[in-house]
Amino acid sequence: MANTFPDAVDPSGGKTFLGHPRGLYVLFFAEMWERFSYYGMRALLILYLTKHLLFGDEKAYLIYGAYTALVYITPVIGGFLADRYLGHRKAVLFGGILIALGHLLLSVEGTGGRDPTVMSFFFAALAFIIVGTGFLKANISVIVGQLYPRDDARRDPAYTIFYIGINLGAFLGALVCGWLGETVGWSYGFGAAAVGMLAGIIVFVIFKPLLMGRGEASDPELLQQRFIGISREWLIYLGAILGVGVVWLLIQYQEVVGLLLGGFGAVVVAYILYTAVFQLPKVDRDRILAAIFLIALQPLFWGLFEQAGSSLNIYTDRDVDRSIFGYEVPASMFQSINSFYIITLAPFFAWLWTSLGKRGREPSAPAKFGLGLIQLGAGFLVLVAGAASSDGLTPVIFIFLIYLLHTTGELCLSPVGLSAMTRLAVPKMLGLMMGTWFLASAGGNYIAGLIARATSGGEGAAETASGTQVLDIYATIGWLSVAVGVTVFVVAPLVTRLMHLETIGEDADRDLAGRAELAEPAGAGIDLRGEKKPGPGPNTGERP
Secondary structure, three states: OOOOOOOOOOHHHOOEEOOEEHHHHHHHHHHHHHHHHHHHHHHHHHHHHHHOOOOOHHHHHHHHHHHHHHHHHHHHHHHHHHHHHHOHHHHHHHHHHHHHHHHHHHOOOOOOOOOHHHHHHHHHHHHHHHHHHHHHHHHHHHHHHHOOOOOOOOHHHHHHHHHHHHHHHHHHHHHHHHHHHHHHOHHHHHHHHHHHHHHHHHHHHHOHHHHOOOOOOOOHHHHOOEEOOEEHHHHHHHHHHHHHHHHHHHOOOHHHHHHHHHHHHHHHHHHHHHHHHHHOOHHHHHHHHHHHHHHHOHHHHHHHHHHHHOHHHHHHHHHEEOEEOOEEOOHHHHHHHHHHHHHHHHHHHHHHHHHHHHOOOOOOHHHHHHHHHHHHHHHHHHHHHHHHOOOOOEEOHHHHHHHHHHHHHHHHHHHHHHHHHHHHOOHHHHHHHHHHHHHHHHHHHHHHHHHHHHHOOOOOOOHHHHHHHHHHHHHHHHHHHHHHHHHHHHHHHHHHHHHOHHHHHHHHHHHHHHHHHHOOOOOOEEOOOOOEEOOOOOOOOOOO
Protein backbone atom coordinates (compact mmCIF):
# COMPACT_ATOMS: atom_id res chain seq x y z
CA MET A 1 0.00 0.00 0.00
CA ALA A 2 1.13 3.54 -0.64
CA ASN A 3 2.44 5.66 2.20
CA THR A 4 -0.59 6.79 4.23
CA PHE A 5 0.68 10.28 5.02
CA PRO A 6 2.95 11.24 2.13
CA ASP A 7 2.93 14.96 2.89
CA ALA A 8 3.63 15.03 6.62
CA VAL A 9 6.07 12.36 7.76
CA ASP A 10 8.33 11.77 10.73
CA PRO A 11 11.87 11.22 9.47
CA SER A 12 12.94 9.76 12.83
CA GLY A 13 11.31 6.48 11.78
CA GLY A 14 14.20 5.73 9.41
CA LYS A 15 17.99 5.79 9.59
CA THR A 16 19.77 9.05 8.89
CA PHE A 17 23.14 10.02 7.43
CA LEU A 18 24.76 13.30 8.47
CA GLY A 19 21.52 14.23 10.22
CA HIS A 20 19.26 13.70 7.19
CA PRO A 21 17.16 10.74 5.97
CA ARG A 22 19.18 8.46 3.69
CA GLY A 23 16.54 8.89 1.00
CA LEU A 24 17.75 12.48 0.56
CA TYR A 25 21.04 11.18 -0.83
CA VAL A 26 19.26 8.83 -3.24
CA LEU A 27 17.43 11.84 -4.63
CA PHE A 28 20.69 13.79 -4.55
CA PHE A 29 22.47 11.33 -6.87
CA ALA A 30 19.48 10.71 -9.14
CA GLU A 31 19.02 14.44 -9.68
CA MET A 32 22.77 14.90 -10.05
CA TRP A 33 22.86 12.62 -13.10
CA GLU A 34 19.69 14.11 -14.56
CA ARG A 35 21.23 17.58 -14.30
CA PHE A 36 24.47 16.23 -15.82
CA SER A 37 22.48 15.34 -18.90
CA TYR A 38 20.40 18.54 -18.99
CA TYR A 39 23.17 21.07 -18.40
CA GLY A 40 25.66 19.17 -20.57
CA MET A 41 23.20 19.46 -23.44
CA ARG A 42 22.30 23.06 -22.51
CA ALA A 43 25.94 24.15 -22.68
CA LEU A 44 26.10 22.94 -26.27
CA LEU A 45 22.65 23.81 -27.59
CA ILE A 46 23.06 27.46 -28.69
CA LEU A 47 26.50 26.71 -30.16
CA TYR A 48 25.12 23.63 -31.96
CA LEU A 49 22.30 25.73 -33.41
CA THR A 50 24.59 28.47 -34.71
CA LYS A 51 27.73 26.51 -35.64
CA HIS A 52 26.39 23.15 -36.85
CA LEU A 53 22.76 23.66 -37.88
CA LEU A 54 23.74 27.15 -39.13
CA PHE A 55 20.82 29.14 -37.73
CA GLY A 56 21.20 32.91 -37.45
CA ASP A 57 21.52 34.33 -33.92
CA GLU A 58 17.95 35.63 -33.72
CA LYS A 59 16.33 32.33 -34.75
CA ALA A 60 18.70 30.31 -32.57
CA TYR A 61 17.81 32.40 -29.51
CA LEU A 62 14.09 31.89 -30.19
CA ILE A 63 14.49 28.10 -30.47
CA TYR A 64 16.60 28.06 -27.31
CA GLY A 65 14.08 30.19 -25.42
CA ALA A 66 11.09 28.13 -26.59
CA TYR A 67 12.84 24.88 -25.65
CA THR A 68 13.85 26.00 -22.16
CA ALA A 69 10.39 27.51 -21.60
CA LEU A 70 8.62 24.27 -22.54
CA VAL A 71 10.98 22.37 -20.25
CA TYR A 72 9.50 24.36 -17.38
CA ILE A 73 5.86 24.35 -18.56
CA THR A 74 5.41 20.59 -18.58
CA PRO A 75 6.13 20.11 -14.84
CA VAL A 76 2.71 21.67 -14.14
CA ILE A 77 1.04 18.78 -15.96
CA GLY A 78 3.48 16.23 -14.58
CA GLY A 79 2.95 17.50 -11.04
CA PHE A 80 -0.84 17.32 -11.39
CA LEU A 81 -0.77 13.75 -12.75
CA ALA A 82 1.60 12.66 -9.99
CA ASP A 83 -0.55 14.28 -7.27
CA ARG A 84 -3.81 12.77 -8.47
CA TYR A 85 -2.86 9.42 -9.96
CA LEU A 86 0.66 8.29 -10.74
CA GLY A 87 2.59 9.12 -7.58
CA HIS A 88 5.81 11.12 -7.59
CA ARG A 89 8.22 8.17 -7.70
CA LYS A 90 6.76 6.58 -10.84
CA ALA A 91 6.56 9.98 -12.50
CA VAL A 92 10.28 10.55 -11.87
CA LEU A 93 11.22 7.13 -13.28
CA PHE A 94 9.09 7.50 -16.41
CA GLY A 95 10.39 11.01 -17.01
CA GLY A 96 13.98 9.83 -16.77
CA ILE A 97 13.40 7.20 -19.46
CA LEU A 98 11.95 9.79 -21.86
CA ILE A 99 14.85 12.18 -21.24
CA ALA A 100 17.42 9.45 -21.98
CA LEU A 101 15.67 8.69 -25.28
CA GLY A 102 15.77 12.38 -26.17
CA HIS A 103 19.51 12.68 -25.62
CA LEU A 104 20.13 9.57 -27.72
CA LEU A 105 18.18 11.13 -30.60
CA LEU A 106 20.25 14.33 -30.31
CA SER A 107 23.38 12.34 -31.09
CA VAL A 108 22.15 12.04 -34.71
CA GLU A 109 23.98 15.13 -36.01
CA GLY A 110 24.37 14.60 -39.75
CA THR A 111 26.99 16.49 -41.75
CA GLY A 112 25.92 20.03 -40.87
CA GLY A 113 23.27 22.45 -42.00
CA ARG A 114 19.51 22.01 -41.76
CA ASP A 115 19.04 18.65 -43.45
CA PRO A 116 15.29 17.73 -43.15
CA THR A 117 15.99 14.29 -41.64
CA VAL A 118 18.43 15.67 -39.08
CA MET A 119 16.00 18.46 -38.18
CA SER A 120 13.20 15.92 -37.59
CA PHE A 121 15.46 13.98 -35.20
CA PHE A 122 16.56 17.24 -33.56
CA PHE A 123 13.05 18.49 -32.80
CA ALA A 124 11.92 14.99 -31.74
CA ALA A 125 14.85 14.84 -29.32
CA LEU A 126 13.87 18.18 -27.77
CA ALA A 127 10.26 16.99 -27.48
CA PHE A 128 11.23 13.80 -25.59
CA ILE A 129 13.43 15.81 -23.19
CA ILE A 130 10.70 18.40 -22.63
CA VAL A 131 7.96 15.87 -21.80
CA GLY A 132 10.33 13.74 -19.72
CA THR A 133 11.40 16.75 -17.68
CA GLY A 134 7.72 17.49 -17.05
CA PHE A 135 7.36 14.19 -15.25
CA LEU A 136 10.70 14.32 -13.43
CA LYS A 137 11.60 17.86 -12.45
CA ALA A 138 8.84 19.00 -10.10
CA ASN A 139 8.18 15.57 -8.64
CA ILE A 140 11.68 14.73 -7.47
CA SER A 141 11.72 18.03 -5.55
CA VAL A 142 8.38 17.11 -3.95
CA ILE A 143 9.79 13.80 -2.68
CA VAL A 144 12.57 15.74 -0.94
CA GLY A 145 9.91 17.73 0.94
CA GLN A 146 8.01 14.54 1.87
CA LEU A 147 11.01 13.31 3.86
CA TYR A 148 10.47 16.10 6.44
CA PRO A 149 7.61 17.57 8.50
CA ARG A 150 6.51 21.00 7.29
CA ASP A 151 8.03 22.75 10.32
CA ASP A 152 11.33 20.82 10.34
CA ALA A 153 14.26 23.25 10.61
CA ARG A 154 16.32 20.94 8.38
CA ARG A 155 14.16 21.60 5.31
CA ASP A 156 16.10 24.61 3.96
CA PRO A 157 19.48 22.89 4.56
CA ALA A 158 18.08 19.72 2.93
CA TYR A 159 17.11 21.60 -0.19
CA THR A 160 20.51 23.28 -0.23
CA ILE A 161 22.17 19.83 -0.07
CA PHE A 162 19.84 18.70 -2.85
CA TYR A 163 20.87 21.80 -4.78
CA ILE A 164 24.51 20.74 -4.46
CA GLY A 165 23.58 17.50 -6.24
CA ILE A 166 21.91 19.48 -9.01
CA ASN A 167 24.98 21.61 -9.51
CA LEU A 168 27.55 18.84 -9.18
CA GLY A 169 25.79 17.22 -12.14
CA ALA A 170 25.61 20.54 -13.97
CA PHE A 171 29.32 21.21 -13.34
CA LEU A 172 30.44 17.83 -14.65
CA GLY A 173 27.94 17.90 -17.52
CA ALA A 174 29.12 21.26 -18.86
CA LEU A 175 32.77 20.21 -18.64
CA VAL A 176 32.44 16.70 -20.07
CA CYS A 177 29.69 17.24 -22.66
CA GLY A 178 30.96 20.71 -23.57
CA TRP A 179 34.52 19.55 -24.18
CA LEU A 180 33.43 16.44 -26.11
CA GLY A 181 30.89 18.37 -28.17
CA GLU A 182 33.18 21.24 -29.21
CA THR A 183 36.48 19.38 -29.61
CA VAL A 184 35.58 15.77 -30.55
CA GLY A 185 32.10 15.93 -32.09
CA TRP A 186 28.59 17.09 -31.28
CA SER A 187 27.26 13.52 -31.14
CA TYR A 188 29.82 12.61 -28.48
CA GLY A 189 28.71 15.50 -26.28
CA PHE A 190 25.02 14.66 -26.58
CA GLY A 191 25.75 10.93 -26.22
CA ALA A 192 27.53 11.59 -22.93
CA ALA A 193 24.39 13.40 -21.73
CA ALA A 194 22.35 10.26 -22.51
CA VAL A 195 24.75 8.13 -20.46
CA GLY A 196 24.34 10.53 -17.53
CA MET A 197 20.57 10.22 -17.55
CA LEU A 198 20.73 6.42 -17.70
CA ALA A 199 23.01 6.51 -14.64
CA GLY A 200 20.41 8.58 -12.79
CA ILE A 201 17.67 6.04 -13.62
CA ILE A 202 19.81 3.17 -12.31
CA VAL A 203 20.51 4.95 -9.00
CA PHE A 204 16.83 5.75 -8.51
CA VAL A 205 15.69 2.17 -9.17
CA ILE A 206 18.34 0.34 -7.14
CA PHE A 207 18.02 2.47 -4.02
CA LYS A 208 14.22 2.87 -4.05
CA PRO A 209 13.81 1.19 -0.58
CA LEU A 210 15.69 4.08 1.08
CA LEU A 211 12.81 6.40 0.15
CA MET A 212 10.67 4.51 2.73
CA GLY A 213 7.57 4.61 0.55
CA ARG A 214 7.64 8.35 -0.03
CA GLY A 215 6.35 9.41 -3.41
CA GLU A 216 4.06 6.43 -3.98
CA ALA A 217 0.63 6.81 -5.55
CA SER A 218 -1.96 8.04 -3.05
CA ASP A 219 -4.56 5.61 -4.38
CA PRO A 220 -3.08 2.52 -6.10
CA GLU A 221 -6.54 1.08 -6.74
CA LEU A 222 -7.55 4.18 -8.69
CA LEU A 223 -4.37 3.93 -10.72
CA GLN A 224 -5.15 0.36 -11.75
CA GLN A 225 -8.72 1.03 -12.90
CA ARG A 226 -9.16 -0.03 -16.53
CA PHE A 227 -10.63 1.78 -19.52
CA ILE A 228 -11.04 -0.16 -22.77
CA GLY A 229 -8.79 -2.82 -21.26
CA ILE A 230 -5.93 -0.44 -20.36
CA SER A 231 -5.06 0.62 -16.82
CA ARG A 232 -5.15 4.29 -15.92
CA GLU A 233 -1.40 4.15 -15.34
CA TRP A 234 -0.68 2.99 -18.89
CA LEU A 235 -3.16 5.48 -20.29
CA ILE A 236 -1.05 8.21 -18.69
CA TYR A 237 2.09 6.79 -20.28
CA LEU A 238 0.44 6.54 -23.72
CA GLY A 239 -0.92 10.07 -23.35
CA ALA A 240 2.61 11.29 -22.63
CA ILE A 241 3.89 9.71 -25.84
CA LEU A 242 1.14 11.53 -27.75
CA GLY A 243 2.23 14.66 -25.92
CA VAL A 244 5.72 14.22 -27.37
CA GLY A 245 4.15 14.58 -30.83
CA VAL A 246 2.35 17.76 -29.81
CA VAL A 247 5.53 19.27 -28.37
CA TRP A 248 7.48 18.23 -31.49
CA LEU A 249 5.11 20.44 -33.46
CA LEU A 250 5.12 23.32 -30.98
CA ILE A 251 8.90 23.61 -30.73
CA GLN A 252 9.03 24.37 -34.45
CA TYR A 253 6.74 27.41 -34.03
CA GLN A 254 8.43 29.36 -31.27
CA GLU A 255 6.09 32.37 -31.25
CA VAL A 256 3.16 30.04 -30.52
CA VAL A 257 5.00 28.85 -27.42
CA GLY A 258 4.95 32.41 -26.05
CA LEU A 259 1.20 32.69 -26.54
CA LEU A 260 0.65 29.25 -25.02
CA LEU A 261 2.83 30.12 -22.06
CA GLY A 262 0.95 33.34 -21.32
CA GLY A 263 -2.49 31.74 -21.64
CA PHE A 264 -1.61 28.59 -19.71
CA GLY A 265 0.04 30.58 -16.94
CA ALA A 266 -2.99 32.84 -16.57
CA VAL A 267 -5.33 29.84 -16.29
CA VAL A 268 -3.18 28.07 -13.70
CA VAL A 269 -2.72 31.16 -11.53
CA ALA A 270 -6.45 31.94 -11.77
CA TYR A 271 -7.27 28.39 -10.66
CA ILE A 272 -4.89 28.62 -7.70
CA LEU A 273 -6.26 32.01 -6.64
CA TYR A 274 -9.86 30.79 -6.99
CA THR A 275 -9.07 27.76 -4.83
CA ALA A 276 -7.26 29.89 -2.26
CA VAL A 277 -9.97 32.56 -1.98
CA PHE A 278 -13.10 30.40 -2.09
CA GLN A 279 -12.07 26.98 -0.76
CA LEU A 280 -9.31 27.48 1.79
CA PRO A 281 -9.37 28.86 5.35
CA LYS A 282 -7.75 32.23 5.97
CA VAL A 283 -4.31 31.01 7.05
CA ASP A 284 -3.91 28.64 4.10
CA ARG A 285 -5.22 31.35 1.77
CA ASP A 286 -2.65 33.84 3.03
CA ARG A 287 0.14 31.32 2.56
CA ILE A 288 -0.91 30.63 -1.01
CA LEU A 289 -0.94 34.38 -1.71
CA ALA A 290 2.57 34.67 -0.27
CA ALA A 291 3.68 31.78 -2.47
CA ILE A 292 2.18 33.49 -5.53
CA PHE A 293 4.16 36.65 -4.70
CA LEU A 294 7.39 34.65 -4.65
CA ILE A 295 6.44 32.84 -7.85
CA ALA A 296 5.76 36.19 -9.57
CA LEU A 297 9.42 37.14 -9.13
CA GLN A 298 10.59 34.05 -10.99
CA PRO A 299 10.16 35.31 -14.59
CA LEU A 300 12.33 38.37 -13.95
CA PHE A 301 15.06 36.45 -12.16
CA TRP A 302 15.32 33.59 -14.65
CA GLY A 303 14.82 35.85 -17.67
CA LEU A 304 18.05 37.56 -16.68
CA PHE A 305 19.87 34.61 -15.16
CA GLU A 306 19.30 32.36 -18.19
CA GLN A 307 21.30 34.64 -20.45
CA ALA A 308 24.08 32.28 -19.36
CA GLY A 309 23.11 29.59 -21.83
CA SER A 310 22.23 31.92 -24.71
CA SER A 311 23.56 35.47 -25.16
CA LEU A 312 26.29 35.20 -22.51
CA ASN A 313 27.42 31.90 -24.04
CA ILE A 314 27.69 33.54 -27.49
CA TYR A 315 29.33 36.66 -25.99
CA THR A 316 31.91 34.45 -24.27
CA ASP A 317 32.58 32.64 -27.56
CA ARG A 318 33.02 35.81 -29.65
CA ASP A 319 34.03 38.70 -27.38
CA VAL A 320 35.99 37.26 -24.44
CA ASP A 321 39.67 36.43 -24.22
CA ARG A 322 39.25 32.73 -23.30
CA SER A 323 42.94 31.94 -23.07
CA ILE A 324 43.85 30.48 -19.67
CA PHE A 325 47.48 29.38 -19.12
CA GLY A 326 47.95 29.30 -22.87
CA TYR A 327 44.90 27.11 -23.60
CA GLU A 328 41.86 28.57 -25.31
CA VAL A 329 38.97 27.13 -23.29
CA PRO A 330 35.86 26.19 -25.32
CA ALA A 331 33.03 28.62 -24.58
CA SER A 332 30.62 25.88 -23.47
CA MET A 333 32.93 24.83 -20.62
CA PHE A 334 32.43 28.22 -18.93
CA GLN A 335 28.86 27.05 -18.24
CA SER A 336 30.39 24.98 -15.42
CA ILE A 337 31.51 28.04 -13.42
CA ASN A 338 28.09 28.71 -11.91
CA SER A 339 27.80 25.12 -10.74
CA PHE A 340 31.33 25.12 -9.30
CA TYR A 341 30.51 28.20 -7.25
CA ILE A 342 27.31 26.61 -5.96
CA ILE A 343 29.13 23.44 -4.92
CA THR A 344 31.68 25.48 -2.98
CA LEU A 345 29.36 28.14 -1.59
CA ALA A 346 26.15 26.18 -0.87
CA PRO A 347 27.51 24.58 2.33
CA PHE A 348 28.40 28.06 3.57
CA PHE A 349 24.89 29.34 2.80
CA ALA A 350 23.33 26.29 4.49
CA TRP A 351 25.44 26.99 7.59
CA LEU A 352 24.69 30.72 7.40
CA TRP A 353 20.89 30.32 7.30
CA THR A 354 20.97 27.73 10.11
CA SER A 355 23.31 29.85 12.25
CA LEU A 356 21.25 33.01 11.75
CA GLY A 357 18.06 31.07 12.39
CA LYS A 358 19.32 29.93 15.81
CA ARG A 359 19.89 33.58 16.69
CA GLY A 360 16.53 34.70 15.31
CA ARG A 361 18.23 36.80 12.62
CA GLU A 362 17.72 34.72 9.48
CA PRO A 363 16.25 36.83 6.63
CA SER A 364 12.77 35.81 5.56
CA ALA A 365 12.24 34.05 2.22
CA PRO A 366 10.97 37.28 0.58
CA ALA A 367 14.01 39.20 1.89
CA LYS A 368 16.32 36.54 0.45
CA PHE A 369 14.55 36.93 -2.89
CA GLY A 370 15.26 40.68 -2.82
CA LEU A 371 18.93 40.07 -2.05
CA GLY A 372 19.08 37.58 -4.91
CA LEU A 373 17.74 40.06 -7.44
CA ILE A 374 20.17 42.77 -6.28
CA GLN A 375 23.16 40.46 -6.75
CA LEU A 376 21.86 39.28 -10.13
CA GLY A 377 21.73 42.86 -11.43
CA ALA A 378 25.13 43.66 -9.95
CA GLY A 379 26.65 40.79 -11.94
CA PHE A 380 25.61 42.34 -15.25
CA LEU A 381 26.87 45.76 -14.18
CA VAL A 382 30.28 44.32 -13.24
CA LEU A 383 30.62 42.68 -16.68
CA VAL A 384 29.66 45.91 -18.43
CA ALA A 385 32.23 47.87 -16.38
CA GLY A 386 34.90 45.25 -17.08
CA ALA A 387 34.28 45.29 -20.81
CA ALA A 388 34.38 49.10 -20.85
CA SER A 389 37.78 49.07 -19.12
CA SER A 390 39.41 46.97 -21.86
CA ASP A 391 40.42 48.03 -25.38
CA GLY A 392 39.85 44.68 -27.08
CA LEU A 393 38.38 41.39 -25.94
CA THR A 394 36.81 41.35 -22.47
CA PRO A 395 39.21 39.87 -19.86
CA VAL A 396 38.05 36.43 -18.79
CA ILE A 397 38.13 37.41 -15.10
CA PHE A 398 34.87 39.34 -15.59
CA ILE A 399 33.12 36.17 -16.77
CA PHE A 400 34.13 34.56 -13.49
CA LEU A 401 32.86 37.62 -11.58
CA ILE A 402 29.44 37.77 -13.27
CA TYR A 403 28.91 34.08 -12.53
CA LEU A 404 30.01 34.61 -8.91
CA LEU A 405 27.40 37.31 -8.29
CA HIS A 406 24.72 35.39 -10.18
CA THR A 407 25.50 32.31 -8.10
CA THR A 408 25.21 34.07 -4.75
CA GLY A 409 21.94 35.56 -6.00
CA GLU A 410 20.70 32.14 -7.06
CA LEU A 411 21.52 30.66 -3.64
CA CYS A 412 19.39 33.36 -2.03
CA LEU A 413 16.44 32.50 -4.25
CA SER A 414 16.21 29.06 -5.84
CA PRO A 415 16.70 26.53 -2.99
CA VAL A 416 14.86 28.89 -0.64
CA GLY A 417 11.96 29.07 -3.09
CA LEU A 418 11.76 25.28 -3.48
CA SER A 419 11.55 24.91 0.28
CA ALA A 420 8.97 27.70 0.58
CA MET A 421 6.66 26.07 -1.98
CA THR A 422 6.54 22.76 -0.10
CA ARG A 423 6.09 24.59 3.21
CA LEU A 424 3.37 27.03 2.15
CA ALA A 425 1.27 24.78 -0.11
CA VAL A 426 -1.61 22.75 1.31
CA PRO A 427 -0.98 19.00 0.85
CA LYS A 428 -3.50 18.45 -1.94
CA MET A 429 -1.93 21.27 -3.99
CA LEU A 430 1.73 20.41 -3.39
CA GLY A 431 2.54 19.10 -6.87
CA LEU A 432 0.51 21.85 -8.52
CA MET A 433 2.29 24.62 -6.60
CA MET A 434 5.69 23.11 -7.35
CA GLY A 435 4.67 22.81 -10.99
CA THR A 436 3.58 26.45 -10.99
CA TRP A 437 6.95 27.41 -9.55
CA PHE A 438 8.54 25.81 -12.60
CA LEU A 439 5.88 27.32 -14.88
CA ALA A 440 7.04 30.76 -13.73
CA SER A 441 10.58 29.62 -14.50
CA ALA A 442 9.30 28.75 -17.98
CA GLY A 443 8.12 32.33 -18.39
CA GLY A 444 11.57 33.51 -17.37
CA ASN A 445 13.24 31.22 -19.89
CA TYR A 446 11.03 32.45 -22.72
CA ILE A 447 11.71 36.04 -21.69
CA ALA A 448 15.41 35.13 -21.67
CA GLY A 449 15.08 34.16 -25.32
CA LEU A 450 13.46 37.50 -26.15
CA ILE A 451 16.18 39.41 -24.29
CA ALA A 452 18.85 37.40 -26.08
CA ARG A 453 17.17 38.09 -29.42
CA ALA A 454 17.36 41.82 -28.62
CA THR A 455 21.13 41.48 -28.16
CA SER A 456 21.48 40.03 -31.67
CA GLY A 457 20.52 43.32 -33.30
CA GLY A 458 17.94 41.59 -35.51
CA GLU A 459 18.17 39.05 -38.32
CA GLY A 460 21.11 39.70 -40.59
CA ALA A 461 22.89 42.10 -38.23
CA ALA A 462 26.66 42.01 -38.32
CA GLU A 463 28.14 39.69 -35.72
CA THR A 464 30.90 42.23 -35.00
CA ALA A 465 28.28 44.57 -33.53
CA SER A 466 27.03 41.89 -31.18
CA GLY A 467 29.35 42.73 -28.28
CA THR A 468 28.24 46.36 -28.04
CA GLN A 469 24.58 45.43 -28.36
CA VAL A 470 24.88 42.82 -25.61
CA LEU A 471 26.54 45.25 -23.20
CA ASP A 472 23.90 47.94 -23.77
CA ILE A 473 21.14 45.44 -22.96
CA TYR A 474 23.06 44.10 -19.96
CA ALA A 475 23.41 47.58 -18.46
CA THR A 476 19.66 48.16 -18.72
CA ILE A 477 18.59 44.84 -17.22
CA GLY A 478 21.25 45.09 -14.54
CA TRP A 479 19.87 48.35 -13.14
CA LEU A 480 16.29 47.02 -13.47
CA SER A 481 17.11 43.95 -11.41
CA VAL A 482 18.79 46.00 -8.67
CA ALA A 483 15.77 48.35 -8.43
CA VAL A 484 13.25 45.51 -8.20
CA GLY A 485 15.41 43.70 -5.65
CA VAL A 486 15.54 46.73 -3.36
CA THR A 487 11.73 47.09 -3.61
CA VAL A 488 11.17 43.42 -2.73
CA PHE A 489 13.51 43.69 0.25
CA VAL A 490 11.54 46.68 1.55
CA VAL A 491 8.12 44.96 1.32
CA ALA A 492 9.44 41.60 2.59
CA PRO A 493 8.05 42.03 6.15
CA LEU A 494 4.51 42.45 4.78
CA VAL A 495 4.77 39.27 2.71
CA THR A 496 6.29 37.37 5.62
CA ARG A 497 3.18 38.07 7.72
CA LEU A 498 1.08 36.26 5.12
CA MET A 499 3.21 33.14 5.57
CA HIS A 500 2.06 32.67 9.21
CA LEU A 501 5.32 30.97 10.09
CA GLU A 502 4.48 30.97 13.78
CA THR A 503 1.69 28.41 13.27
CA ILE A 504 3.08 26.22 10.49
CA GLY A 505 4.14 23.49 12.91
CA GLU A 506 0.75 23.48 14.64
CA ASP A 507 -1.06 23.26 11.30
CA ALA A 508 1.10 20.34 10.19
CA ASP A 509 0.38 18.47 13.43
CA ARG A 510 -3.33 19.19 13.14
CA ASP A 511 -3.40 17.97 9.54
CA LEU A 512 -1.64 14.75 10.52
CA ALA A 513 -3.93 14.19 13.52
CA GLY A 514 -7.05 14.83 11.43
CA ARG A 515 -5.99 12.20 8.94
CA ALA A 516 -5.17 9.71 11.68
CA GLU A 517 -8.69 10.06 13.14
CA LEU A 518 -10.18 9.08 9.80
CA ALA A 519 -7.93 6.06 9.33
CA GLU A 520 -9.50 2.64 10.07
CA PRO A 521 -7.81 0.37 12.65
CA ALA A 522 -7.48 -2.40 10.05
CA GLY A 523 -5.02 -0.30 8.12
CA ALA A 524 -7.16 1.69 5.70
CA GLY A 525 -5.26 4.59 4.14
CA ILE A 526 -6.35 8.04 3.13
CA ASP A 527 -5.63 9.56 -0.23
CA LEU A 528 -4.62 13.17 -0.77
CA ARG A 529 -8.25 14.25 -1.05
CA GLY A 530 -9.02 12.96 2.46
CA GLU A 531 -11.13 10.03 1.21
CA LYS A 532 -10.92 6.63 2.83
CA LYS A 533 -9.62 3.72 0.87
CA PRO A 534 -9.55 0.08 2.01
CA GLY A 535 -6.31 -1.66 2.84
CA PRO A 536 -5.46 -5.30 3.52
CA GLY A 537 -3.45 -4.65 6.64
CA PRO A 538 -1.10 -2.26 8.47
CA ASN A 539 0.56 0.36 6.33
CA THR A 540 4.09 -0.68 5.44
CA GLY A 541 4.93 2.28 3.28
CA GLU A 542 5.22 -0.02 0.26
CA ARG A 543 2.79 -1.20 -2.38
CA PRO A 544 2.05 -4.97 -2.24
